[in-house]
Amino acid sequence: MSNVHERIDQLVKGHRVVLFMKGTAQFPMCGFSGRAIQVLKAAGAPELTTFNVLEDEEVRQGIKDYAQWPTIPQLYIDGEFVGGSDIMMEMYQSGELQALLNKA
Numbered sequence: 001m002s003n004v005h006e007r008i009d010q011l012v013k014g015h016r017v018v019l020f021m022k023g024t025a026q027f028p029m030c031g032f033s034g035r036a037i038q039v040l041k042a043a044g045a046p047e048l049t050t051f052n053v054l055e056d057e058e059v060r061q062g063i064k065d066y067a068q069w070p071t072i073p074q075l076y077i078d079g080e081f082v083g084g085s086d087i088m089m090e091m092y093q094s095g096e097l098q099a100l101l102n103k104a
């Protein structure tokens with residue numbers, strides 16, 4: 001396992017809800033990342049860990065291989081890849097995201 005893969009593993013397994021994004025929850029640096037934060041807020045995410053890929057080129061590239069998903073943002077819940085901002089929005093509209101976030 002490569003070093004960056006291990007770092008990502010530790011992040012997504014060490015926190016319940018992890019969003020890899022551009023910028024921070026307070027200051028998203030891209031509309032897609034901003035939308036992801038808005039969706040998580042609307043869904044009532046009980047906790048949220050964010051990782052700013054703009055400050056870490058290795059993770060910015062490594063995250064694309066990790067779940068074989070080519071773009072940012074990327075949401076992980078309970079160590080599992082959920083999707084990008086489009087999937088998050090669809091899952092919010094269907095109620096699936098709230099169910100995933102709030103399961104015991």
Ligand SMILES: N[C@@H](CCC(=O)N[C@@H](CS)C(=O)NCC(=O)O)C(=O)O
Binds near residue numbers: 030072073
């Ligand atoms: N439709 C995508 C939008 C995300 C997207 O297109 N992200 C681009 C622009 S921010 C990206 O990550 N490009 C690769 C990069 O910037 O490293 C989604 O559902 O999340």
Ligand code: FES
Binds near residue numbers: 022031
């Ligand atoms: S930074 Fe340009 S679309 Fe996300």
